Amino acid sequence: MDQKEFAGLIDSTKHIVLSAIKKNLYEEFYDTIDDVVQETYIRAYKSLAANKFRGESSHSTWLYTIARNESLRMNQKRMRQANLAMKLKEKATQDSILNPREEYSDSGMDIELQDLISNLPWKYKSVLALVSEGYKEQQIAEKLGIPEGTVKSRSFRGKQMLKKLFFQET
Structure with a gap:
């Protein structure tokens, strides 16, 4: 044809x-x-x-x-x-998404969060990936070669992007 x-x-x-x-x-x-x-x-x-x-x-x-x-x-x-959005909203109300240093009891949720983080722009993804692994801001700054203030702002903005993505669906 x-x-x-x-x-x-x-x-x-x-x-x-x-x-x-x-x-x-x-x-x-x-x-x-x-x-x-x-x-x-x-x-x-x-x-x-x-x-x-x-x-x-x-x-x-x-x-x-x-x-x-x-x-x-x-x-x-x-x-x-x-x-997935509902699960993440529930986790957000428990401060899990706002404080990624906490360990997740549900390993599936950890994988889903990592997938979501991987969709962010690199400068936020790199910071949030290290935050979710438990690194402190100073360690992340040294590892990425950026100022600690930049780590803080990228972490905050990356978390805001994640929240915005899932809170707009309701």
């Missing part, structure tokens, strides 16, 4: 794909409709290019199924993110 044929397929099935998404995607996740549509057509294109479409149904039925499955995947993904 060439690009023109695929563009025609998109034009003729976009209403069906959107219908499947609206029926299966949770309303609170409607902000991801574009992502689900895109993933639906990417999967379809890859399958068509690899001659995996068996022709047992019409293209519209097949795409409806793909869109439904992608909607369900997105629901699961966003629910996992929401659950």
Whole structure:
């Protein structure tokens, strides 16, 4: 299938794909409709290019199924993110996220916090990673070769970024 044929397929099935998404995607996740549509057509294109479409149904039925499955995947993904946010909010109220030097009893939470820290810009990530390992501000300053005041401000700003990220979802 060439690009023109695929563009025609998109034009003729976009209403069906959107219908499947609206029926299966949770309303609170409607902000991801574009992502689900895109993933639906990417999967379809890859399958068509690899001659995996068996022709047992019409293209519209097949795409409806793909869109439904992608909607369900997105629901699961966003629910996992929401659950993680709730866990982090609970930890924040217990001062855990505000004081990363405390040990986490839940090793899974420690891994999740490290994943979140790794998404921050390097200058904050480098400081918070060392703070979470239990280093003191003076030790971090020496290790990174930056002033202790810079360590304090980057630590504070990095923590604020983490809090902002998860408190805006409610």
